[in-house]
Amino acid sequence: MSKLSHFDEAGEARMVDVSAKPETRREAEASAFVAMSAETLAALPRNPKGNPLEVARIAGIQAAKRTAELIPMCHPLALSHIDVRVEVVEGGIAIRATAATTAQTGVEMEALTAAAVAALTVYDMCKAADKGIAIREVRLERKSGGKSSTWRRV
Numbered sequence: 001m002s003k004l005s006h007f008d009e010a011g012e013a014r015m016v017d018v019s020a021k022p023e024t025r026r027e028a029e030a031s032a033f034v035a036m037s038a039e040t041l042a043a044l045p046r047n048p049k050g051n052p053l054e055v056a057r058i059a060g061i062q063a064a065k066r067t068a069e070l071i072p073m074c075h076p077l078a079l080s081h082i083d084v085r086v087e088v089v090e091g092g093i094a095i096r097a098t099a100a101t102t103a104q105t106g107v108e109m110e111a112l113t114a115a116a117v118a119a120l121t122v123y124d125m126c127k128a129a130d131k132g133i134a135i136r137e138v139r140l141e142r143k144s145g146g147k148s149s150t151w152r153r154v
Contacts, residue, residue: 015073018104026145027081027100030111032119032138034093040130041088052125053086053093060084060118064099064110074109077101084114086122093122096141108143 044052061082068076081100086093097114099107119135126133142152 013073015075016105018075021104021146023102023104024145025100025102026106026143027098028106028108028111028143029096029098029141030108030115030139031097031141032095032115033136034095034119034122035134035136036092036126036130037132040126040133041092043129044088044126047125047129049125052122053088055125056086056093056095056118056121057084059121060086060095060097060114063117064097064114067110067113070113071109075103075105077103077105077107077110079107079110082110082114084118086118093119095119095122106143106146108140112138112140 049055061084063070064082064084065079068074079099079101081098083098085096087095095115095118097111097118099110099114101107101110116135116138119138123133123135140151140153142150144150
């Protein structure tokens, strides 16, 4: 494994200095899955709190824009694009979040934060109907830009 970049030689946490890196277009996509019962899925349109999928989508977008406030060593980025898709599938809700920017560092954390917060929002909107909801598989799917170029989950 390569050296962890967020620690200095003394083992103390630090923000990585990206000032010497060139600005490039960077994009990342993350996903999450919210598992829930068929009964809860069927009841989504009647949720008294509103449409859980639309609220989750907006929450994910807001979260991506605030990632640096939540993750201590994360650089604040001006996002040029954020998209969150929330879809009912067999067994639950599939979430896909894509973030893009032109910057000196990547947007993986913004995409992951969007997917995670969207999943947490689905949980919050549906928890009264189903205490067994599980958030699973919050993960990076792909990233592009920067010196490591393109990476894709296989």
